[in-house]
Amino acid sequence: MIHHSLLAMSWMLPEQASSYAPEVDHLYEFLVGTTIFFCVLIFAAILFFFVKYRRRSSDEIPRPIAGSMVLESAWTIIPFIISLFMFAWGAKIYLQEYTIPNDALDIYVVGKQWMWKFQHPEGQREINELHLPVGRKIRFIMATEDVIHSFFIPAFRMKEDIVPGPNRYTTVWAEPTMTGQFHIFCAEYCGTSHSGMIGWVTVMNDRDYQNWLSGGAAEGSMADRGASLFQQLGCITCHRSDAQGQCPRLEGIYGKEQLMSDGQKVVADDSYIRESVLSPLAKIVAGYQPIMPSFQGQVSEEQIQELIAYIKSIGPPETTNATPGTMKGSTKISAPGSNPAAKPPIMTTGGATIVAPQTEKAQPAQLPQQTPGQNQ
Amino acid sequence: MSMTPLTATAGRLTSEGEPLNYLNNGHGLKSWLLTKDHKRIALLYLFSVSFFFIIGGIFALLIRINLLSPEGLFNPDTYNRIFTAHGIIMVFLFLVPAVPAVLGNFLLPIMIGAKDLAFPKINLLSWYCYVVAGIFLTVALIAGGIDTGWTFYTPYSTSYSNSNVLLAGVGIFIAGFSSILTGINFIVTVHTMRAPGMTWFRLPLFIWAHYATALVIMLGTPVLAITLSLMALERVAHVGIFDPAMGGDPVLFQHMFWFYSHPAVYIMVLPAMGVVSELIANLARKNIFGYKFVAMSSLAIAVFGFLVWGHHLFVSTQSIYLGIIFSFLSYAVAIPSAIKVFNWTATLFKGSISYDTPMIYGLGFIGLFLIGGMTGLFVAALGIDVHVTDTYFVIAHFHYVMVGGSLMGFLGGMHLWWGKITGRMYPEYWARAAMVIQFVGFNLTFFPQFILGYLGMPRRYAAYPPEFQVLHVLSTAGATILGLGMLITIIYFIWSLKNGERAPANPWGASGLEWRTSSPPPTENFLETPVVTWEAYEFAPIETMDVLGYPGDPGKPSQPVPAEHGTED
Ligand SMILES: [Cu+2]
Ligand SMILES: [Cu+2]
Numbered sequence: 001m002i003h004h005s006l007l008a009m010s011w012m013l014p015e016q017a018s019s020y021a022p023e024v025d026h027l028y029e030f031l032v033g034t035t036i037f038f039c040v041l042i043f044a045a046i047l048f049f050f051v052k053y054r055r056r057s058s059d060e061i062p063r064p065i066a067g068s069m070v071l072e073s074a075w076t077i078i079p080f081i082i083s084l085f086m087f088a089w090g091a092k093i094y095l096q097e098y099t100i101p102n103d104a105l106d107i108y109v110v111g112k113q114w115m116w117k118f119q120h121p122e123g124q125r126e127i128n129e130l131h132l133p134v135g136r137k138i139r140f141i142m143a144t145e146d147v148i149h150s151f152f153i154p155a156f157r158m159k160e161d162i163v164p165g166p167n168r169y170t171t172v173w174a175e176p177t178m179t180g181q182f183h184i185f186c187a188e189y190c191g192t193s194h195s196g197m198i199g200w201v202t203v204m205n206d207r208d209y210q211n212w213l214s215g216g217a218a219e220g221s222m223a224d225r226g227a228s229l230f231q232q233l234g235c236i237t238c239h240r241s242d243a244q245g246q247c248p249r250l251e252g253i254y255g256k257e258q259l260m261s262d263g264q265k266v267v268a269d270d271s272y273i274r275e276s277v278l279s280p281l282a283k284i285v286a287g288y289q290p291i292m293p294s295f296q297g298q299v300s301e302e303q304i305q306e307l308i309a310y311i312k313s314i315g316p317p318e319t320t321n322a323t324p325g326t327m328k329g330s331t332k333i334s335a336p337g338s339n340p341a342a343k344p345p346i347m348t349t350g351g352a353t354i355v356a357p358q359t360e361k362a363q364p365a366q367l368p369q370q371t372p373g374q375n376q
Numbered sequence: 377m378s379m380t381p382l383t384a385t386a387g388r389l390t391s392e393g394e395p396l397n398y399l400n401n402g403h404g405l406k407s408w409l410l411t412k413d414h415k416r417i418a419l420l421y422l423f424s425v426s427f428f429f430i431i432g433g434i435f436a437l438l439i440r441i442n443l444l445s446p447e448g449l450f451n452p453d454t455y456n457r458i459f460t461a462h463g464i465i466m467v468f469l470f471l472v473p474a475v476p477a478v479l480g481n482f483l484l485p486i487m488i489g490a491k492d493l494a495f496p497k498i499n500l501l502s503w504y505c506y507v508v509a510g511i512f513l514t515v516a517l518i519a520g521g522i523d524t525g526w527t528f529y530t531p532y533s534t535s536y537s538n539s540n541v542l543l544a545g546v547g548i549f550i551a552g553f554s555s556i557l558t559g560i561n562f563i564v565t566v567h568t569m570r571a572p573g574m575t576w577f578r579l580p581l582f583i584w585a586h587y588a589t590a591l592v593i594m595l596g597t598p599v600l601a602i603t604l605s606l607m608a609l610e611r612v613a614h615v616g617i618f619d620p621a622m623g624g625d626p627v628l629f630q631h632m633f634w635f636y637s638h639p640a641v642y643i644m645v646l647p648a649m650g651v652v653s654e655l656i657a658n659l660a661r662k663n664i665f666g667y668k669f670v671a672m673s674s675l676a677i678a679v680f681g682f683l684v685w686g687h688h689l690f691v692s693t694q695s696i697y698l699g700i701i702f703s704f705l706s707y708a709v710a711i712p713s714a715i716k717v718f719n720w721t722a723t724l725f726k727g728s729i730s731y732d733t734p735m736i737y738g739l740g741f742i743g744l745f746l747i748g749g750m751t752g753l754f755v756a757a758l759g760i761d762v763h764v765t766d767t768y769f770v771i772a773h774f775h776y777v778m779v780g781g782s783l784m785g786f787l788g789g790m791h792l793w794w795g796k797i798t799g800r801m802y803p804e805y806w807a808r809a810a811m812v813i814q815f816v817g818f819n820l821t822f823f824p825q826f827i828l829g830y831l832g833m834p835r836r837y838a839a840y841p842p843e844f845q846v847l848h849v850l851s852t853a854g855a856t857i858l859g860l861g862m863l864i865t866i867i868y869f870i871w872s873l874k875n876g877e878r879a880p881a882n883p884w885g886a887s888g889l890e891w892r893t894s895s896p897p898p899t900e901n902f903l904e905t906p907v908v909t910w911e912a913y914e915f916a917p918i919e920t921m922d923v924l925g926y927p928g929d930p931g932k933p934s935q936p937v938p939a940e941h942g943t944e945d
Binding site: 060075080155183 | 836
């Protein structure tokens with residue numbers, strides 16, 4: 001699995017455990033090669049001149065040389081062209097790293113001083129440990145409870161700061177391509193135990209992952225927990241499913257464009273829902289009064305994520321039948337012989353993405369690896 | 377001897393029969409602390425900058441000692457204070473002022489044939505600002521330290537840190553004014569006080585580099601001052617600017633901070649580049665190849681340097697399209713640096729290359745700066761920066777640029793002009809040995825850090841996974857060697873003040889006005905106002921170069937005259 005690099009020294013590279021890791025390493029090797037080339041060129045020239053033109057008598061005065069337009073142009077233009085190439089290649093990888101695919105499995109990440117907390121849509125919660133299936137695109141939806149942290153998995157060549165603020169989730173994605181255990185680091189200095197804010201990601205084959213999923217989550221899926229929060233916090237009294245409440249009906253809004261009172265159109269994605277919970281007055285849905293109180297300080301980041309999972313589960317019209325009740329069955333998903341019909345809602349939960357309204361249509365093509373459980 | 381008048385008296389002798397120069401023209405603490413002579417202020421700076429360099433260096437060694445073991449030797453809170461102290465001291469109290477405030481201050485007026493800087497009192501005020509800044513930062517360190525890193529990222533610095541953020545902020549704010557005052561002085565002096573015949577394109581490249589630096593200082597430093605003030609406002613008065621809990625935006629802080637701190641890299645490295653041009657030209661007795669390209673590249677760096685701050689925010693949730701623009705501009709700013717390196721190399725062609733220490737430092741600069749610059753291309757590449765940012769790769773990169781660059785330039789310049797400044801030569805053998813030791817130690821310290829960083833070792837970690845230990849131990853070994861090399865340099869510099877050979881006016885057979893006055897120069901720099909009739913880096917037989925210092929200067933022979941022991945003091 002270890003990529004045989006131009007360096008022929010794989011110990012200088014971390015494991016290549018994500019789909020874009022080899023690309024990053026190729027560019028890296030190209031840059032190392034270019035660096036060696038120019039360093040050798042210039043060091044050799046210096047050494048040669050140093051010996052050849054060493055001072056032979058203390059009073060010698062060499063003839064001045066005026067300079068050369070040709071040379072100046074050459075060593076301006078050639079490095080410029082080479083660096084344009086590096087720029088374009090680097091930008092191409094960057095776009096790949098930050099263009100979140102539609103068919104990804106969502107993992108919710110909360111950074112706080114000084115630990116990583118993870119939630120799986122199926123309900124599993126982990127601290128400083130994260131289990132992922134191999135060969136599936138994973139989208140990390142991240143928030144911080146305090147200062148800036150940075151979610152860094154060197155083996156994936158993946159890193160993104162998690163910036164606090166009511167109006168944003170940070171998302172980043174990777175597709176693990178190799179099973180094994182890899183480091184999770186916090187890369188942005190965050191105080192005393194910054195260096196203790198580390199963990200392990202365990203990438204498993206799909207069967208092991210399904211087994212692992214079936215192991216825990218006594219309290220039900222994230223959406224289940226979100227549904228009961230929705231009751232407890234009283235959201236349900238306003239956001240009524242019969243549209244008779246004072247607040248917008250939430251069924252079917254997820255991933256859809258919503259019209260705001262100022263005429264702006266906003267996609268109801270994770271960040272939007274989070275902002276609506278924490279600073280509800282920032283965006284008011286057209287036709288409604290700004291009456292919602294802020295839940296800042298009353299709900300934890302994880303609870304917000306559960307609420308989002310709930311809203312997602314009552315999200316796209318095609319899956320509105322996925323009531324909290326049916327979602328309950330989700331944790332049994334990987335049990336052999338379980339009704340495959342129970343699957344689509346969960347995988348919808350996992351795979352539905354926010355940013356793209358056409359998400360639902362993308363579903364049939366997604367997640368080829370999700371089937372081994374059925375194959376048994 | 378303390379009766380010697382303070383007034384400038386070039387050409388006269390002291391009561392002991394020594395030629396009167398800026399060093400023996402006035403004795404006593406007061407004659408130094410109230411001096412308006414740019415050369416004496418340069419020495420005040422040299423003393424204080426070296427002091428903080430040693431303190432910052434001790435903190436660097438503490439960092440390296442901590443990282444000898446994966447668990448870390450200090451507790452994390454202590455370690456966080458150590459690396460913050462190292463960063464703040466080295467950046468704000470050493471790298472930013474080192475070359476301009478010491479060498480620039482001493483040489484800029486002499487090189488253009490002026491008697492002093494345009495505003496001598498402001499020059500002294502700038503040193504006092506530096507001292508006050510140093511006191512604030514020292515108090516902040518002693519009274520419990522600062523644990524934010526030198527970057528002060530919000531909201532950690534404004535709402536979470538319990539350390540002396542405010543004191544440090546005030547200190548850096550004042551240090552900023554110290555550099556602004558120096559910058560103003562340089563710009564006005566270069567514009568208005570050039571000697572007759574000293575046209576813009578006859579200026580030594582040292583002057584061009586300092587002129588460009590002064591522009592960056594004046595345009596960038598106020599933004600740092602504003603940023604720190606806003607940070608203080610938020611921390612003290614809880615005005616929400618950067619902390620989202622108070623309605624602020626933490627990324628705004630990063631934009632503002634790097635708007636200064638990226639150009640600050642050029643504040644640190646441009647003057648050193650100016651020094652390197654002098655080292656190479658004078659010790660190869662060769663005009664700099666492509667003089668105008670090297671001069672203009674300094675200005676290009678100063679301008680482009682302000683357009684690339686966003687490359688520090690590639691993973692900070694900045695728009696990816698902004699990221700792409702900043703990446704492109706970062707590649708653009710690399711070109712002028714490349715032009716300089718190629719031109720310095722070409723300058724050696726058909727030169728008369730001396731193997732003396734300043735030249736070796738010049739080549740050391742090129743070597744380290746080349747690696748630092750080339751690895752800059754790695755971190756400018758978006759896809760790679762995502763992986764290596766906030767790791768040891770970045771640490772290694774900027775140490776190659778700022779230590780490899782600025783420190784090599786500073787030390788090279790100190791050797792080239794040591795005789796001019798102190799009147800004594802340093803011991804050549806020890807200097808070469810120390811330079812080689814420093815070079816080896818430097819590479820051993822920082823090269824393994826490139827590998828560590830790519831392997832994923834994050835920066836600012838008090839403890840780390842055990843597989844990184846070998847590379848960390850190598851790095852610490854290198855730092856020890858580097859420290860030893862520095863110690864040797866400090867010792868022989870001090871030793872040479874009494875025991876070094878007396879420096880002639882022009883020990884290198886160099887070109888440039890500073891070599892046409894005595895070593896050390898008289899208070900007013902020249903006996904008579906020089907009239908410049910030659911081009912920059914026009915080398916002539918040493919006998920034909922007039923010495924404009926004082927009569928009877930032993931400047932004609934190209935070999936240093938042996939010290940006459942016992943005649944000084
Ligand atoms: Cu951290
Ligand atoms: Cu920068």
